[in-house]
Amino acid sequence: MYVGVAYYPEHWERRRWAVDARLMQRAGFNVVRLAEFAWKFLEPEEGRFEFGWLDEALAVLRRHGIAAILCTPTAAMPAWVPAKYPEVMALQKDGTRLVWGVRKNNCFTSGTYRLLSARITRAMAEHFARTPNVIGWQTDNEFGGPVCYCGTCRSEFQAWLRTRYGSLAALNRAWGTHFWGQAFGDWAEIPLPVDPTAHNPGLCLDWQRFFSWLNVRFQREQVAILRAHCPRHFITHNFMGLFSDLDYYELAADLDHVSWDNYPVWGKPEVRYGAAMAADVMRGLKKRNFWIMEQTAGPGGWGTFGRTPRPGEIRNVAYQQLARGADGMLWFRWRTCTAGREQYWHGLLGHDGRPLRRYREAALTAREFHRLAPHVSGTEVRPQVAMLYDYESIWALRFQPGYAKNDYHQALHRHYNALFRAGMNVDMVRPGDDLRAYKVVIASDLFILPDAVARALCAFVAAGGVLVADCRTGVKDETNLCHPRTLPGLLSSPLGIEIQEYEALADDMQYPAAGADGLGEELTAVHVADWVIPRGAETLVRYRPRHLRRYAAATRHRFGKGWALYVGTVFKEEVFYDQLVALVLEHARLRPVVTPPPGVEVAVREARGRRLLFLVNHTEQAQRVRVPSGKQELLTGRRTGTEWTLDALGVAVIRL
Ligand code: GAL
Numbered sequence: 001m002y003v004g005v006a007y008y009p010e011h012w013e014r015r016r017w018a019v020d021a022r023l024m025q026r027a028g029f030n031v032v033r034l035a036e037f038a039w040k041f042l043e044p045e046e047g048r049f050e051f052g053w054l055d056e057a058l059a060v061l062r063r064h065g066i067a068a069i070l071c072t073p074t075a076a077m078p079a080w081v082p083a084k085y086p087e088v089m090a091l092q093k094d095g096t097r098l099v100w101g102v103r104k105n106n107c108f109t110s111g112t113y114r115l116l117s118a119r120i121t122r123a124m125a126e127h128f129a130r131t132p133n134v135i136g137w138q139t140d141n142e143f144g145g146p147v148c149y150c151g152t153c154r155s156e157f158q159a160w161l162r163t164r165y166g167s168l169a170a171l172n173r174a175w176g177t178h179f180w181g182q183a184f185g186d187w188a189e190i191p192l193p194v195d196p197t198a199h200n201p202g203l204c205l206d207w208q209r210f211f212s213w214l215n216v217r218f219q220r221e222q223v224a225i226l227r228a229h230c231p232r233h234f235i236t237h238n239f240m241g242l243f244s245d246l247d248y249y250e251l252a253a254d255l256d257h258v259s260w261d262n263y264p265v266w267g268k269p270e271v272r273y274g275a276a277m278a279a280d281v282m283r284g285l286k287k288r289n290f291w292i293m294e295q296t297a298g299p300g301g302w303g304t305f306g307r308t309p310r311p312g313e314i315r316n317v318a319y320q321q322l323a324r325g326a327d328g329m330l331w332f333r334w335r336t337c338t339a340g341r342e343q344y345w346h347g348l349l350g351h352d353g354r355p356l357r358r359y360r361e362a363a364l365t366a367r368e369f370h371r372l373a374p375h376v377s378g379t380e381v382r383p384q385v386a387m388l389y390d391y392e393s394i395w396a397l398r399f400q401p402g403y404a405k406n407d408y409h410q411a412l413h414r415h416y417n418a419l420f421r422a423g424m425n426v427d428m429v430r431p432g433d434d435l436r437a438y439k440v441v442i443a444s445d446l447f448i449l450p451d452a453v454a455r456a457l458c459a460f461v462a463a464g465g466v467l468v469a470d471c472r473t474g475v476k477d478e479t480n481l482c483h484p485r486t487l488p489g490l491l492s493s494p495l496g497i498e499i500q501e502y503e504a505l506a507d508d509m510q511y512p513a514a515g516a517d518g519l520g521e522e523l524t525a526v527h528v529a530d531w532v533i534p535r536g537a538e539t540l541v542r543y544r545p546r547h548l549r550r551y552a553a554a555t556r557h558r559f560g561k562g563w564a565l566y567v568g569t570v571f572k573e574e575v576f577y578d579q580l581v582a583l584v585l586e587h588a589r590l591r592p593v594v595t596p597p598p599g600v601e602v603a604v605r606e607a608r609g610r611r612l613l614f615l616v617n618h619t620e621q622a623q624r625v626r627v628p629s630g631k632q633e634l635l636t637g638r639r640t641g642t643e644w645t646l647d648a649l650g651v652a653v654i655r656l
Helices: 014-027 052-063 080-084 111-128 151-165 168-175 201-229 248-253 273-286 313-323 357-376 391-399 408-421 451-462 489-495 574-588
Strands: 002-006 031-034 067-071 134-138 234-236 259-262 290-295 326-331 385-388 426-429 440-443 466-470 497-504 511-515 523-534 538-543 552-559 562-567 569-571 600-607 610-617 623-626 643-646 651-655
Touching: 002 290, 002 357, 014 052, 014 357, 031 052, 031 326, 052 067, 111 201, 151 168, 151 201, 168 201, 201 234, 201 248, 201 391, 248 273, 259 273, 273 290, 273 313, 273 408, 273 426, 290 313, 313 326, 313 357, 313 600, 313 610, 313 651, 326 357, 357 610, 357 651, 385 408, 391 408, 408 426, 408 574, 440 451, 440 574, 451 466, 451 489, 451 552, 451 562, 466 489, 466 574, 489 497, 489 552, 489 562, 497 552, 511 552, 511 569, 523 538, 523 552, 562 574, 610 643, 643 651
Parallel strands: 002 031, 002 326, 031 067, 067 134, 134 234, 259 290, 290 326, 385 426, 385 440, 440 466, 466 562
Antiparallel strands: 497 523, 511 523, 511 538, 523 569, 538 552, 552 562, 600 610, 610 651, 623 643
C-alpha cells in the first residue's frame, strides 16, 4: 500500500529535504509525487537538461524508504517556450492568445508544443528509467483545458471529421445540415462552434469529441515514450472526478490505472455523496481500483481559502476512498508554499513546516492503512447495481438541457444517493459495456442512446434484469439528432409506455402527484413532466391535476423475465427515490450487507475468500450500526456484537 504526499523539493532549500524525508518516514509515508510543475528546472533553456537536483532529492527520499512518481511537466511551460514560439499559446474565442503565467495554456494541435513535450518526456524517461526508487509516472496534470480556436485547430478538426465521416454527404446527413441551409460543400467551410448554445448540436458534439481526442492524443504521445524507456514503471494521470469536458474512458485507456484528485471539504460538513460517486466513476473508467493522487490536506484556495478539515475528517475522507477501491493515496500537499498562487492551498504542514494536527492525523491514517494492507490487498468493489455513465450525454445536455434545471450529475445523484442511503454499492459503467454482472441497471438522463445500447438494455430486462430509466433518456442518437420515433423509442417495449407529449415546468409551476405501493402519497413533480401513457405498464405514481389524470408520472412493467421502471418527472421529495430503490431491490432480490443509519456509508471490498465491510460515519455524532456478529473489526481487533458503534466521523473495517 502506497501512502504519501505531493512534494516540491524545488520550493525549499536543500538542507530542508532530509528533514522533510525524515518526517515523512516517521508518518509512515512511502511515496511522493514529484516535478509536475518543474519543467523550468529540468530544462532551463531549450534542449539543456538539468536533472542533478532531482537525482539528489530522489536519493534523499530513498534513504528514508520513500518511492517516487515522476510527472511529465507539460502542464506548466517555462517562459522561454512562448517567448520563442508564441503560437503554442491557445487562441481564445475573441482571437487573442492566452497570456503566459497560469497553467494549462497550450494549444494541443501545436506541433511545436507536441515536440517540446515529447523531448522533455524522453529526456526524463531516459534519465530516470533506472533510478531505483522511481516506481511510476503521472502524465501532465489534470488534463482538461484549454480549448483553442486557432487556425490549426480548425483545420485539424476538419481533417478529423473527414476521417470520421468519409464523405461530406455522410457528415451533412449526420448533423442534419438541411436545417437553416447549413449543408457543407467543402470541408474547409466547417466552422468551430464558438457558441455551443446556438451552433448545430451535431457540430457541437463532434467538436467536444475532437477536443477530448486532442488531449488523449497528447497523452498517448507521452505514454508511448514512457513505455519504451521505462517498461517497469506504471503510468497514470490525475483525473478530476466528476469533471466532464473530456471522455475519461478514452483518456484512461492508455494508462495502467486511474488516479484522481479529491477535494471534498469545500462547503459545510455533509454526507459526501459527490466524492463517493466520483470514486465509483473513477473505478469504472478501467473497471479497476484507482489511486488518490491528491487529497485534501487543509483549507484550499487561490485568493480566499475554504474551511479546514475537522478533527477526524482527514482520516474519514481517506477511508471513504479506501472503501471504494483506492489502492494508493497521496495528500496534496506536503508543506504549504510561501510563494505563488497557491499560498493559501494548505498542505499537511503549514507555512512554518511544523508537523502539527493535520500531519498527525494523516500519519495515523497512513499507519492504519499499512496495518490493513494485507487484508485489503487484491480486493475490489463488486456491486450488482450499475448506473450508466456517459460523457456524450453530458455534453449533449450542456448544449440542450431540454428543461432548465436538467443537470446530468444531479439526475444521477437522485438515484445514487438513495442507493447510498440503502447501503448499496454501485458500479458506473460505460453505455455498451457488458451488463451480465448486474441485476439492476439505472439509465438516468441517458440523452444519447444509440440503438445498439437500447437493444442491450432490452435484452438485459428480457433476461431478468431490473432497469430504471427516466425523463430525457433515449432522446438522441449518437450524432445528436433526435430519434425519429415516439419516446422512449426502442425502450418503449421493455418500459411498456409511450410519451407523446412532455413539458418543462418553470419554477412557479409544480404538479401534485400520488404514488402507490409505498411510493409516497403526497409527491410533487417539478422541473419537467412527461405525459406518460401506459401501454402495458402499471402506473406507480399519477399526477393529480385534472388535465393530467390520464397520464402516469412513474410506471413499472414486467418484460420477459425482468422489470422496467420509468420516472417521467423529477420528484421534489427525496423519500420517493428511497422508496423507489427499495422497490427495485425487492424486484432484483438484492439486499445490502448492512442497512446503515442516516449519514453512515457502507462499502464492501472483496477477493476470493475475503470480504471487508467498511463503515464510514459522515456525521459528528456517534452512530450505532447493526452488523453481522462475531466478526473481527480490524482497526480495534475487537469482535462485533449485533451492533457496532462508530465515533463521530469514525470508521470501521469488519472482516466478514
Ligand atoms: C489541483 C492541482 C494541483 C493544485 C491543487 C490546488 O487541482 O492538480 O496542482 O493546483 O489543485 O489548486
